[in-house]
Amino acid sequence: MTDYPLAPDASVEWVGATRRYDLVKEAVLALLAVTALVLVLAAVFSSPDVRPVTIARWAAADPRDVLATAVSELNGTSGVATYGPPYTHVAGAGQNVIGGLSLQRLIGVKIPVDPARAFVLGPLSIPARADPALAKALVRYERAPIEDRLAWANAYGKAIDRGSGIGHNLPPGNFGPLPTMMTAYLQMAQSGGLDGALTSTGRFYQSNFTKALLFLSDGSYLESLASKQHLLGSQWGMMNETGNFPGQAWLWLYTFWYQIPPFSTSDNADAQIWALMGFLSLAFVLIPFIPGVRSIPKWIPLYKLIWRDYYRKAHAAGTSRS
Amino acid sequence: MTQHVDTPTWTARVRDASVAALPPEKLLADRQPVYVASWIYVFGVLSLAAFMVVLASGVIIALAGPTWWHTSSFGDFVNSTHLWSTELFFFFMVVHLWGKFFMAAWRGRRALTWITGAVAFLVSIATAFTGYLSQQNFDSQWIGGQAKDGLNASGVGAFFNVLNFGQMLLWHVLLLPVAVAFLIGVHILHVRKRGVVPPLPAKDRRA
Numbered sequence: 001m002t003d004y005p006l007a008p009d010a011s012v013e014w015v016g017a018t019r020r021y022d023l024v025k026e027a028v029l030a031l032l033a034v035t036a037l038v039l040v041l042a043a044v045f046s047s048p049d050v051r052p053v054t055i056a057r058w059a060a061a062d063p064r065d066v067l068a069t070a071v072s073e074l075n076g077t078s079g080v081a082t083y084g085p086p087y088t089h090v091a092g093a094g095q096n097v098i099g100g101l102s103l104q105r106l107i108g109v110k111i112p113v114d115p116a117r118a119f120v121l122g123p124l125s126i127p128a129r130a131d132p133a134l135a136k137a138l139v140r141y142e143r144a145p146i147e148d149r150l151a152w153a154n155a156y157g158k159a160i161d162r163g164s165g166i167g168h169n170l171p172p173g174n175f176g177p178l179p180t181m182m183t184a185y186l187q188m189a190q191s192g193g194l195d196g197a198l199t200s201t202g203r204f205y206q207s208n209f210t211k212a213l214l215f216l217s218d219g220s221y222l223e224s225l226a227s228k229q230h231l232l233g234s235q236w237g238m239m240n241e242t243g244n245f246p247g248q249a250w251l252w253l254y255t256f257w258y259q260i261p262p263f264s265t266s267d268n269a270d271a272q273i274w275a276l277m278g279f280l281s282l283a284f285v286l287i288p289f290i291p292g293v294r295s296i297p298k299w300i301p302l303y304k305l306i307w308r309d310y311y312r313k314a315h316a317a318g319t320s321r322s
Numbered sequence: 323m324t325q326h327v328d329t330p331t332w333t334a335r336v337r338d339a340s341v342a343a344l345p346p347e348k349l350l351a352d353r354q355p356v357y358v359a360s361w362i363y364v365f366g367v368l369s370l371a372a373f374m375v376v377l378a379s380g381v382i383i384a385l386a387g388p389t390w391w392h393t394s395s396f397g398d399f400v401n402s403t404h405l406w407s408t409e410l411f412f413f414f415m416v417v418h419l420w421g422k423f424f425m426a427a428w429r430g431r432r433a434l435t436w437i438t439g440a441v442a443f444l445v446s447i448a449t450a451f452t453g454y455l456s457q458q459n460f461d462s463q464w465i466g467g468q469a470k471d472g473l474n475a476s477g478v479g480a481f482f483n484v485l486n487f488g489q490m491l492l493w494h495v496l497l498l499p500v501a502v503a504f505l506i507g508v509h510i511l512h513v514r515k516r517g518v519v520p521p522l523p524a525k526d527r528r529a
Contacts, residue, residue, distance in 0.1 A: 004356070007523035010430025014355045014517055021354035030364070030371040034410060038375050041410075042402035049392060049401070050460035086480040095475040103477035110480035207488025214485065217467040226464045237468055241454070241461045245405075248454065250412045250447055270475035278476075285440040288428035298522065302424040307521040310357040314524060 004314035048243040050229075055198070055212065058221045059189035066189050067182050068160050069219040073115040075153035078218045080119075086110040087214070095271035104271065111210060119215045120185065123197035127184055134184045137177035144176065152176035233258055253277070344515050351514070358518050362425075365418035366513075372411035373506065377499065379404040384495055388456065408450055415443055427519045435512045442505035449502055452494035455484055462487075 003017035059066045072078035084093025085104045094104035121138065128135040141149060156178045159170050166186065170179055188194045198212040216222045226232055229242045237258065239251040254277050263269040287293055297303060304311065330338070382400050383391055391397030419439065428436040454465050466484045473479035483489055 008520035010432070010520055012430075014520060016520075017356040018353040019356050019359065020352065021358060022352060023350060026364075027367055027370065030367045031374055034368060034371040034407070035375055038372075038379075038403050038407045038410065041406040042399055045402070045406070046398065047402040047405040048459075048461065049398065049457070052459050052463050083474075086474055104475050107477040107480045111483060207491070208483075208486045210483060210485040213463060213466055216463065222463065222467065225460070229460075229464075231464050231468075233468065241465075242459075246409055248447075248450060249409075250416070250450070268475070270472040274472050274476035281444055285437055285444070287423070287440075288433040288436050294426065294428070297424045297426040300424065303426070303522050304524075306360045306362055306421070306425060307357055309359055310521050311524045313356075 002314075002317055004310065004317040006311075006314050006318060045245070048241055048245050050242040053216060053222055053225065054192065055189050055194045055216065056192040058216070058219060059186060059194070062219075062221050063166055063186055063190070064160055064163075065219050065221050067166055067186060068157060069215065070120050070182065070185055071153050071157040071160065071178075072218065073119045073215075075150050075157065076115070077157075078115055080113055080214050080218055081115040087113040088115065095268040097268070097271045097275045102271070113211065113214065118211050119198070119218075120181075123188060123194055124181060124185055126193065126197055127188055131184060133180055137180035137184075140177045141181060148176060152178050156182065234264075253280070344511065349511075349514050355518060355520065357521050362417075362421040363518075365414050365421060369411060369414040369418050370506065370510075372407050372414055373502070375407035376404065376411055377503075379407055380495065380499070388458065388491060392458070404453075408453070412446070412450070415446065419443060425519060426522060429519055429522075430516065432512070432516050432519055435509060435516065438505050438509040438512065442502055442509060445498060445501050445505060449494060449498035452490045452498060455490040456487065456494045458487070466490075 005016055008014070008016065055066070069078065073081060076082070080087055082088075082090055082093060084090040085108050087109065089109055094102045096102045121142070124134065124138060128138050141152075144152075152175050155174045156170075159173055159175070160166065166182070185194075188197070195212065198215060199206050199209055201208065223232070227235075229240075231237060231240055231242070236252075236255050239248045239255045241247040254273065257263045257273045257276060258269060263273055266272060283290060283293070379400055383397070383404060386394075386397060391401040422436065422439065451465075451469070455462050455469075469484045470479055473482060473484060482493075
């Protein structure tokens with residue numbers, strides 16, 4: 001066999017010409033070079049670290065939004081209240097992959113959240129221990145028929161939407177005990193008490209912020225801040241990060257689908273895009289077995305560029321023998 | 323006099339099988355086929371080097387705890403090295419993958435090399451993603467809030483809760499890095515075992 005075969009058999013061990021190659025030296029030099037490059041990049045560009053939003057900050061910046069969100073949790077119109085699995089039991093809620101097939105519904109509610117209790121009534125029970133008026137208002141609310149509670153919450157929500165005022169400062173209306181409850185709620189939010197209440201598990205140590213993040217996501221303040229940072233889904237969303245940093249550029253294909261029809265207008269975009277990306281990822285892993293795709297390298301002969309020296313020597317060796 | 327022959331121990335069997343599959347001169351070969359002579363070959367080892375820097379910077383952050391880098395200027399710098407080594411890791415890995423794709427590097431019983439590399443790339447994406455969720459800053463809040471919908475829609479969110487900081491941190495610092503390191507290890511051992519894929523057949527100019 002020649003040292004430079006024109007058609008080497010990839011399935012047998014190479015017996016042609018070889019060259020000195022120091023793998024360990026290459027690895028050490030690569031490590032040194034990459035380390036130096038990383039140190040320079042870190043020193044020059046640093047990294048983003050924008051402060052997290054607290055509910056106290058949200059309540060100070062946009063108290064009306066906090067109260068509107070709390071009311072939406074009470075009357076069941078919030079994002080979480082209407083979300084469905086894995087948080088809430090809502091008939092028919094959950095995205096479909098295709099037709100009526102929903103993995104979200106199939107798996108069901110695994111992280112149960114009762115929005116009214118988790119975000120409003122539970123936290124308010126803490127200051128109510130030292131506030132008889134609030135305790136009385138809470139008892140009245142809890143003992144009222146569901147129709148009354150909904151009517152109070154709807155009326156209170158509309159008053160907030162009209163910009164009539166917040167807390168106690170409202171025109172007369174059928175609000176029931178909500179002015180007392182919402183005044184205390186806003187005070188609790190602005191003091192930071194609501195941040196603690198939403199993350200507390202009653203077990204001292206805590207590492208799960210699901211409730212607090214769901215409540216923040218139900219409001220519009222977090223989204224308004226994200227919009228300013230160009231982080232919305234329509235702005236290529238979560239592949240970006242705050243500031244002028246590359247972010248998770250490797251998510252470009254996943255984020256790309258959200259920008260184009262039919263996904264950009266679909267109510268089931270998340271389920272459909274995940275299914276599509278699952279299929280594409282599997283295809284990517286299995287390229288060696290997919291006819292046509294595995295032949296692309298032969299049709300786009302970049303390999304001739306990569307191995308140009310070898311082919312030149314192989315042709316020269318072949319010519320010299322002929 | 324009869325000679326007693328011991329049955330091989332499990333240890334001896336594993337050693338003999340390992341050495342037979344990958345003898346030392348093949349594992350750490352100091353000669354390579356002559357066609358291994360292009361800059362594209364460097365991106366594999368550059369990916370590995372960047373991964374080492376990612377691990378080293380991550381270990382330093384882990385030593386001081388997850389909140390340290392928010393309050394210390396040195397911690398902020400170490401976090402920056404963690405970020406930029408991650409960015410380089412993905413850049414090198416993508417170039418490496420495209421290079422191997424256009425070399426059709428899965429030829430000659432090398433499919434496992436491609437598969438382990440591709441899966442390592444996908445698991446690396448999950449690792450970086452959980453890193454963004456573990457930062458405890460605005461990016462974590464927003465990315466978690468956005469990502470939950472896709473994960474919930476796929477059914478995964480019921481078990482992999484991106485809003486649960488403790489769960490995401492453990493996936494980021496333990497489960498996923500171990501998976502990536504394992505996949506990279508198998509990938510490299512398979513490259514050493516099968517050798518670097520030879521050039522695609524060229525047309526003979528005399529033909």
